[in-house]
Amino acid sequence: MTTSLLSLNNVGKAYRQLTALKGINLTLQQGEVLGLFGHNGAGKTTMMKLILGVISPSQGEVKVMGMAPDSKAAWHTREKIGYLPENVSFYDQLTGLEVLTYFAKLKGFSKKHAIELLEQVGITHAMKRAVKTYSKGMRQRLGLAQAFIGKPKLLLLDEPTVGLDPIATAEFYQTVDQLKTQGSSVILCSHVLPGVERHIDRAMILSSGNMLAMGSLSELRSAANLPLKIVPHGIGNFVLNNAQLAQYLSDDKQTLYVPEREKIPVLKQLLALDSLKDITLETASLDQVYQYYLQDNASQPNTGAHS
Amino acid sequence: MKQILTVASKEFKDGLRNRWLVSITLIFAILSLGLTYFGSAASGTIGIASLSTTVASLASLAVFLIPLIALLVSYDSFVGEQESGTLLLLLTYPLSKTQLVLGKFIGQGSIIALATFLGFGSSALLLAFQPSHDEVLATFGLFIFSAILLGLSFTAIAYIISLSVSEKSKAAGFALITWFLFALAFDLALLAILVGIEDGLSQQGLTQIMLLNPTDIFRLVNLSGLDSSGVNGALAVAIKSGFSTMQLLISLITWVIAPLIIAIFIFKGKKL
DSSP: OOOEEEEEEEEEEEOSSOEEEEEEEEEEETTOEEEEEOOTTSSHHHHHHHHHTSSOOSEEEEEETTBOTTSGGGGGGGGGEEEEOTTOOOOTTSBHHHHHHHHHHHTTOOHHHHHHHHHHHTOGGGTTSBGGGOOHHHHHHHHHHHHTTTOOSEEEEESTTTTOOHHHHHHHHHHHHHHHHTTOEEEEEESOOTTGGGGOSEEEEEETTEEEEEEOHHHHHHHHTOOEEEEEESOTTHHHHOHHHHTTBOTTSSOEEEOGGGHHHHHHHHHTOTTOOEEEEEOOOHHHHHHHHHHHHHHSTTOOOOO | OHHHHHHHHHHHHHHHHTTHHHHHHHHHHHHHHHHHHHGGGGGTOOSOOOHHHHHHHHHHHHHHHHHHHHHHHHTTTTHHHHHHTHHHHHHTSSOOHHHHHHHHHHHHHHHHHHHHHHHHHHHHHHHTTSSOHHHHHHHHHHHHHHHHHHHHHHHHHHHHHHHHOSOHHHHHHHHHHHHHIIIIIHHHHHHHHHHHSTTOSOHHHHHHHHTTOHHHHHHHHHHTTSOGGGOOTHHHHHSSOSOOHHHHHHHHHHHHHHHHHHHHHHHHHOOO
16 A cells, blocks of 8 residues: 555645635545646635645644644655745845745755756756746745755645746656656646646645546546547538437537547547548547546536535 | 755845845945935035934934835835745645745845945945944944834835735835835824824833834934934934933834734734
């Protein structure tokens, strides 16, 4: 049995007038990457704060490495947790190296470690400059370097790729994959972004404090029962004249939306045609899955969690 | 302890980088040198004024300036970090709230203490060219020491403000109000009571009330030792009140420690 690094058991957090989070269950294994998705105010940040032990749950139980994160006993586990807050702006007057050295020292690491991390995120050339001269992307890289201090066992990243250019984003995901192979668990908190699906093992979708869905992407996809998009080229009116296929045809008369279980029969039929020149297949993207669960929730309120 | 020092040295560096140390030192030095040299201009002569006149005028200047500057340096030290997101981040580190408050206090306190020492110390240097070194050293030493305590006290008060509000602009407003109440309104109110209400307040009672205001304690420390010719206002009544310098200094130190403890308590109950 693998020990779970993190477990949330029926966790809720209520403020005086507002229920920020309710009935969340989650276990995270070592080396697992979880994507946490939801609109602003869905409870993502509250959940992160609970895991970090900055706030205490009003109900249920949070355990990180076997301990309640808000307890005194969990003090030393904090060195093993990396966090990148959303929209953090570091001390403008200090240089990048000074900022990172400050945070490294607070976790018991040296300036040398800070320099290594700056190399890893690629801003060594600017480390002697004041942070106020940094671009948004450079600030974000500095924030990431901060989260990577001490090779954390658990990483919580709030909107990590905001402000990064495509190359830096690719590098960032590379680092995530690398940390994963080293056995770190990662929670990526994000609006749904293209490219994120290849790097997460599971996704959790939150909306106004409720968990709408959780599972691997293929599980979510099949649970949502979203159709497959097929665009055949060069077969003229074949589809239109075929009663069985015509029912899947969209309004533009070009695209077929086929349920997952009908995939193979439909493809076989299409591939048998000599006139077929090309065919495009598209499975539902994470974005569509996300939209599906949000709409599903809006149309039937108070249904609680799927999975 | 290591964590406290890490925070303290970062805050000190921040203070240097913001030019706080340089600008405060310069302001103090220029004003105090000016007062020392031109202080006697009112009596028709220019030159180094007598020790008691100098300390009296320096004290009445410092009593306004030091609280204002201490509040200015420290009012945003928590609410500012809260707005930029680093406060939340720091709290996920193995760093307790007490350590963070103490670290900041040591760092920013050192900036204020050093600026006070260097700025007003320049006057001491000028006065030292006069005869009677020993007296100058003792009086000025007491002046600078109590001025530093006054600065630290308002740094701690600024932390209470900074931890109680959630917006920087509000903190600035409250800091200004605090300064106005302690440095100006309190004394005016005392004076009104003294003048307006006959037998309302005994001399003893007055001095005890003055202990409720760190700026007044600072005045008492520095003026009670001098001949009271240059002193007026509510203070003149209170002087020679029976409190020893040591008692006054201890109450000033209380005004440093108590707000600091209150700030830590507020921090512990603060929602983030």
